[in-house]
Amino acid sequence: MFLGRLQICYTPGGSLTVDEQLIPARGRCNFRQYMPSKPGKYGLKIFWCCDSDTAYPLNAEVYLGRQSGAAAAAAAKDTNRIHNLVKRLVHPWINTRRTITTNYYFTSADLAEDLLDVQTTLVGTIRRNKKEIPRELQPNTQLLEQSSIFCFDRQLTLVSYVPKKSHVVILLSSLHHDQTIVDDEKKEPEIILYYNDTKSGVDHMDQMVRTYSCKRKTKRWPLTFFFNTLDLGTLAAFVVWTTKKPQWNEKKNYRRRLFIMEFGYDLVQLHLDRRRHQPQTLQKNVLMAVQAIGLTVTTSHPSIVSTATPKQRCHFCPRECDCKVITHCLSCNAPCCPDHHKVVCTMCSETFLG
Structure with a gap:
């Protein structure tokens, strides 16, 4: 799927x-x-x-x-x-009419011919021990550096390039049908340049x-x-x-990181909206993380925590209990312990407070 x-x-x-x-x-x-x-x-x-x-x-x-x-x-x-x-x-x-680029593990003449039957071409390196490789294309100390030898067979092209002494690189192509060599310092055939440009898709x-x-x-x-x-x-x-959208952050070389951050945030947005309206189910670190990304958390408790005043004795507990708390009633602001206040939803608390 x-x-x-x-x-x-x-x-x-x-x-x-x-x-x-x-x-x-x-x-x-x-x-x-x-x-x-x-x-x-x-x-x-x-x-x-x-x-x-x-x-x-x-x-x-x-x-x-x-x-x-x-x-x-x-x-x-x-x-x-x-x-x-x-x-x-x-x-x-x-x-x-697409072209497939492979390395020596996959490339063979039979594969190239079968792909040609379905209008698909193949370019790739090929092992030197394949039976379809002529002896003239094998490594030879007599071959000059940066020289190339081409071999043509119907719709297939073989090229043997010598990057250094006694070492050759052999490529098979059903896309190229000439002996084009790029005029530069290395004198590489066009087949090799095409292979180098397209070989790293999976590695990338x-x-x-x-x-x-x-x-x-x-x-x-x-x-x-x-x-x-x-x-x-x-x-x-x-x-x-x-x-x-090719213009999106095109001048930034870390735009993939920006995309992943925005993409991840969009995936969890609905989940965040649902959870931030239920703060009583959130752990402290989760609550801080939600607030850190700029979301406001709805308070559904009828009591609030006062950080400006010290602990006070509960207004309803007997004096001998000496139960000191920091929570206060939202209506009368009287200190109350957990045994003497109740949790109500936002709608009921608004109705209660008038």
Whole structure:
């Protein structure tokens, strides 16, 4: 349901990014993963499809690890499970002439050809040990630094770029069909520049979620998912808001923090209005917090606390009891103890006071 609302509320641009997110979690969980390249290292892995420009989360699938029994047998038969995973993530946007950017974990020639059949292009790095990589594109000490070798096969383009000696970066693209090289110091092909511009959609989303988060320390993995869902929902709301109102606090570099504060206040506004009319149910720290944000609290007690005068003996108790109080009657201002005053609602107190 959450993913469905994300897709309804936003129309992505022409470039999408597929990558994984690791939610830090140290609790006991059968599908907890270890990824040393991530900040948290241990956690729950989610595959995401995001908008490359705004990092808006669009579609996701949780990685549940290796399954046992019938699920394991089905997974063993599915030799193209990564291939099919990407197709499931981008399925709502096929036949829309968008471009998918992936890293070497997802990229393959078969995936690029299948996406072309549904009018979707693919750009991404590819592993050197893939069978479709020619020998000429492999690392070679004879290749010059900042040189590029292109390979064309029908609608697919491979490029091997040498950033430094004996090291190559190989990319696959079904979007580019020429040998365009940008005339700068590094002499990088246009494919690499496009990949660098669009590869960080999911990483940017993960970074923003970790910057402002509502997460609390917990070892329960369902709570970890819940906190991450709240953070993603807030991020999605911010992207939608700034897309519709780009002039909103545009000169402030902390406008996302301002949005989260206003967004949170709007969510609890109705709850605050209800509770501030029932001050007898509020604890002292809650009452002070409500007053600190500028809300007035309705007093429903018929007695008030006098801070200007010292304690006085209750007007109704026997003298030998020596019951001293600081509460007074609102009508006659006589000191009275809790046994001799009653709590009435605001309407009745107004009627009583005339």
